[in-house]
Amino acid sequence: MPLLVVGSIALDSVETPHGIVNDALGGSAVFFSYAASYFTPVRLVGVVGEDFPTAHREMLEDRKVDTSGLIVEKNGSTFRWRGKYAGDMSTAETLEVHLNVLGTFDPDLSPTFADSPFVFLANGSPAMQRKVLSQTKKRQLVVADTMNFWIETQRDELYALLKEVDGLFINDGEARMLTDEINLVRAGRKVLELGPKFVIIKKGEHGAMFLSAEESFVMPAFPLADVVDPTGAGDSFAGGFMGYLASVGKSDLASLKTAMACGTVIASFNVEDFSLRRFQRTERDEINRRLDSYRGMMSF
Amino acid sequence: MPLLVVGSIALDSVETPHGIVNDALGGSAVFFSYAASYFTPVRLVGVVGEDFPTAHREMLEDRKVDTSGLIVEKNGSTFRWRGKYAGDMSTAETLEVHLNVLGTFDPDLSPTFADSPFVFLANGSPAMQRKVLSQTKKRQLVVADTMNFWIETQRDELYALLKEVDGLFINDGEARMLTDEINLVRAGRKVLELGPKFVIIKKGEHGAMFLSAEESFVMPAFPLADVVDPTGAGDSFAGGFMGYLASVGKSDLASLKTAMACGTVIASFNVEDFSLRRFQRTERDEINRRLDSYRGMMSF
Numbered sequence: 001m002p003l004l005v006v007g008s009i010a011l012d013s014v015e016t017p018h019g020i021v022n023d024a025l026g027g028s029a030v031f032f033s034y035a036a037s038y039f040t041p042v043r044l045v046g047v048v049g050e051d052f053p054t055a056h057r058e059m060l061e062d063r064k065v066d067t068s069g070l071i072v073e074k075n076g077s078t079f080r081w082r083g084k085y086a087g088d089m090s091t092a093e094t095l096e097v098h099l100n101v102l103g104t105f106d107p108d109l110s111p112t113f114a115d116s117p118f119v120f121l122a123n124g125s126p127a128m129q130r131k132v133l134s135q136t137k138k139r140q141l142v143v144a145d146t147m148n149f150w151i152e153t154q155r156d157e158l159y160a161l162l163k164e165v166d167g168l169f170i171n172d173g174e175a176r177m178l179t180d181e182i183n184l185v186r187a188g189r190k191v192l193e194l195g196p197k198f199v200i201i202k203k204g205e206h207g208a209m210f211l212s213a214e215e216s217f218v219m220p221a222f223p224l225a226d227v228v229d230p231t232g233a234g235d236s237f238a239g240g241f242m243g244y245l246a247s248v249g250k251s252d253l254a255s256l257k258t259a260m261a262c263g264t265v266i267a268s269f270n271v272e273d274f275s276l277r278r279f280q281r282t283e284r285d286e287i288n289r290r291l292d293s294y295r296g297m298m299s300f
Numbered sequence: 301m302p303l304l305v306v307g308s309i310a311l312d313s314v315e316t317p318h319g320i321v322n323d324a325l326g327g328s329a330v331f332f333s334y335a336a337s338y339f340t341p342v343r344l345v346g347v348v349g350e351d352f353p354t355a356h357r358e359m360l361e362d363r364k365v366d367t368s369g370l371i372v373e374k375n376g377s378t379f380r381w382r383g384k385y386a387g388d389m390s391t392a393e394t395l396e397v398h399l400n401v402l403g404t405f406d407p408d409l410s411p412t413f414a415d416s417p418f419v420f421l422a423n424g425s426p427a428m429q430r431k432v433l434s435q436t437k438k439r440q441l442v443v444a445d446t447m448n449f450w451i452e453t454q455r456d457e458l459y460a461l462l463k464e465v466d467g468l469f470i471n472d473g474e475a476r477m478l479t480d481e482i483n484l485v486r487a488g489r490k491v492l493e494l495g496p497k498f499v500i501i502k503k504g505e506h507g508a509m510f511l512s513a514e515e516s517f518v519m520p521a522f523p524l525a526d527v528v529d530p531t532g533a534g535d536s537f538a539g540g541f542m543g544y545l546a547s548v549g550k551s552d553l554a555s556l557k558t559a560m561a562c563g564t565v566i567a568s569f570n571v572e573d574f575s576l577r578r579f580q581r582t583e584r585d586e587i588n589r590r591l592d593s594y595r596g597m598m599s600f
Contacts, residue, residue, distance in 0.1 A: 088482050182388050185525040206506035207520060217597035218520035220507060225485040257600040297517035298598035300557040 001140075002041050003246040005032045006107055006132045007122025007235075009046040009070070013082040013096075014274060016089060018228040024275035025056045027079065028122035028145070031232035034279050035239025035266045036120075037063040038287055040246040043113050045069035045132075047105045049076035059280070069113055076101035089230050090204050109135045118246040120238060121165070123147050126157035133164055141251050143167035143242060145234070148174050162195040166251070169238050171202040184209055185216055198256065200241070202234050210260055215253055219260045222268035222294055229274045233267045236279075240266030265290045301440075302341050303546040305332045306407055306432045307422025307535075309346040309370070313382040313396075314574060316389060318528045324575035325356045327379065328422035328445065331532030334579050335539025335566045336420075337363040338587055340546040343413050345369035345432075347405045349376035359580070369413055376401035389530050390504050409435045418546040420538060421465070423447050426457035433464055441551050443467035445538060448474050462495040466551070469538050471502040484509055485516055498556065500541070502534050510560055515553055519560045522568035522594055529574045533567045536579075540566030565590045 007029030013022045029046045036042045043066045050072060057067055079102035083092040105128065117140035121129040129144055136142070144165045150158050151174060158178075162168065168191060176182055179190035184201055188211035191199040198212040205227070207220040241263035245251050251259075265287060272278040307329030313322045329346045336342045343366045350372060357367055379402035383392040405428065417440035421429040429444055436442070444465045450458050451474060458478075462468065468491060476482055479490035484501055488511035491499040498512040505527070507520040541563035545551050551559075565587060572578040 183525060183527060185523050189525070203506065206503065207518070209523060215597075216523045218507070218523055219598070220518035220520045223485050223509060223516045223518055225483060225489070227483060254600075261600045295600065297515075298519070300554075300561045300595065 001118055001246045001249045002043055002116045003036055003118040003120065003242055004043045004045065004109075004113055004116035004136070005029050005036070005120045005122060005239075005242075006045040006129075007032060007120075007124060008079055008102055009048050009052070010079045010081050011052075012231060012275065013080070014229055014231050015084040016229050016274075017086065019274065021229075021274045023080070025059070026081065026231060026275060028124075028232075028235040030060070030276070031235035031270065032120060032122055032239035032242075033060060033065045034063060034276055035236040035263075035270065036243030036246070037065050037239075038266065038284050039240070039243030039262065040118075042066065042243070043069060043116055045107050045109065045113065047071040047073060047076075047101045047107075049073055049078040049101050052078045059276070069107070069110065071107075073101040083231070085230060088205070089227060092231070107132055114138075117141070117249075118242060119143070120242045121145065121161075122235060122238070126150055126154050126161040130157065130161050130164065133161070140249075141166050141245060143169065143238070145169040145238060146174070147171075148177055151178050159194060162191075165196055167198045167200065168196045169200050169202060169234065171204070171234065175199070175201045185211065188216065200260070202237065204230070204233070207264065208237065208260065210256065212253075212256075217257070219264050220298075222264055222290065224268055224272065227271050230271050231275075233271050236270035237263040237267040240264070261291060261294055265294055301417045301546045301549045302343055303336055303418040303420065303542055304343045304345065304409075304413055304416035304436070305329050305336070305420045305422060305539075305542075306345040306429075307332060307420075307424060307445075308379055308402055309348050309352070310379045310381050311352075312531060312575065313380070314529055314531050315384040316529050316574075317386065319574065321529075321574045323380070325359070326381065326532060326575060328424075328532075328535040330360070330576070331535035331570065332420060332422055332539035332542075333360060333365045334363060334576055335536040335563075335570065336543030336546070337365050337539075338566065338584050339540070339543030339562065340418075342366065342543070343369060343416055345407050345409065345413065347371045347373060347376075347401045347407075349373050349378040349401045352378045359576070369407070369410065371407075373401040383531070385530060388505070389527060392531070407432055414438075417441070417549075418542060419443070420542045421445065421461075422535060422538070423450075426450055426454050426461040430457065430461050430464065433461070440549075441466050441545060443469065443538070443542060445469040445534070446474070447471075448477055451478050459494060462491075465496055467498045467500065468496045469500050469502060469534065471504070471534065475499070475501045485511065488516065500560070502537065504530070504533070507564065508537065508560065510556065512553075512556075517557070519564050520598075522564055522590065524568055524572065527571045530571050531575075533571050536570035537563040537567040540564070561591060561594055565594055
């Protein structure tokens with residue numbers, strides 16, 4: 001089934017212990033779309049400036065991502081982020097942010113896109129996320145991502161959003177910030193009280209925890225000897241997760257569990273190189289093999 | 301098959317956000333023995349002072365732990381540790397250490413104990429660990445634990461030990477310290493180059509990573525809403541791991557994987573209360589149920 005994603009499209013400049021890239025393709029909606037495209041048709045909504053290279057758009061179209069919702073702002077510049085990872089690369093230090101055209105992003109869905117049954121609201125202001133949500137007429141599953149900035153500055157809007165979504169992606173530090181609970185199981189349960197039917201707490205290199213009223217479990221990250229650039233790992237995870245669910249057209253517990261594994265494995269490819277480079281040389285066969293290997297690792 | 305453990309026996313005073321205990325039973329060999337006793341007969345070697353309560357020894361004997369290797373030093377005092385956990389309880393702050401009788405611990409194995417096929421050398425000086433090892437005549441599987449203090453002060457002795465053991469337990473920070481590698485897969489591989497056939501890198505609340513020449517995988521910790529006291533979690537993990545292997549009498553990959561799961565689940569009980577309190581109200585049935593639940597969590 002078609003999967004709609006609304007989020008940022010960026011030109012990232014990233015430094016890690018393994019190298020540097022400048023103005024490389026990035027952004028939550030981009031990582032998400034590419035990751036999800038291995039599983040299901042993706043509809044991308046985002047905004048870029050006139051400086052956005054045509055090659056980037058073509059790369060997404062080559063993956064059958066529908067880019068008809070990509071707005072190009074005349075005389076505008078694409079959102080830019082510059083960051084640095086050091087040591088164990090568990091957190092990025094943001095060196096520069098230029099919102100540019102993202103600062104006034106106010107998406108209007110086409111009638112086709114508004115009918116998408118699976119919807120992912122990538123990290124963005126909760127007010128904007130709610131506005132998009134109100135346009136989706138045939139939604140079957142809506143999942144959102146958020147971050148510390150919105151918890152700090154738009155908590156009420158975020159609470160309103162949480163009442164309207166089925167699932168939430170949030171990282172461990174943000175889950176603790178949102179709920180004032182240090183223990184992640186407790187933090188997750190408090191998130192559920194705010195509205196979502198499930199919450200996925202991202203723990204970086206330590207994997208992710210899933211919680212719903214019925215179930216709680218952790219899936220570890222796929223062990224890797226070469227983590228080159230963690231940028232986009234969380235969005236790739238969400239892309240694999242939502243892409244799988246859209247591909248099977250349901251979200252029962254068994255599907256959610258397989259979706260967690262798909263997200264984990266997809267994210268493991270993403271971090272093995274800068275930007276989308278590793279994805280660009282990854283076919284579905286290789287993903288399936290790593291999924292099998294991951295399944296084997298956890299069977300006893 | 302019988303499982304020998306040589307290690308510390310302690311009276312712990314511990315403060316966590318959930319409470320305080322004073323002079324409670326603890327020590328690596330104690331947590332290990334109790335945990336392993338759910339799976340196999342355990343032979344305990346350690347030293348205590350005259351102040352060691354008879355009730356503690358009886359508690360272990362009630363679990364069929366063979367305490368004939370427990371030395372009581374006349375006029376001596378039992379090893380004491382006082383520590384505090386705050387925040388997410390990921391690390392203990394040591395407030396006091398009194399080695400007492402442990403300072404001159406120089407174990408001499410009885411002929412029966414020296415014939416034990418499964419051997420665990422709990423954290424202790426590598427020189428002492430090697431001396432014990434040299435007494436074991438029919439060893440089938442030897443696994444050791446170590447810590448930062450020995451890496452810093454007895455690195456050469458530790459290297460010599462690593463050439464003689466089959467497996468090593470070590471925590472993530474210590475694996476990084478020992479190998480100068482930040483990435484845990486790389487750190488683990490470097491440990492393997494030092495001798496052991498497998499290494500288990502303990503990651504606290506994030507579970508544990510297993511590495512051998514053929515395989516690497518991570519098992520997440522069992523998700524818990526109530527972590528009361530992490531003291532002894534690593535030793536309980538090792539006890540469940542070694543206890544299971546001794547119970548099946550082998551250490552092929554499938555057995556090692558199940559052993560990792562047993563270690564994970566046993567440790568999850570240990571941290572739910574202070575000292576050995578949770579173990580004391582845990583029967584094998586409950587362990588089996590949690591093992592089934594853990595298996596289900598990771599199946600997709």
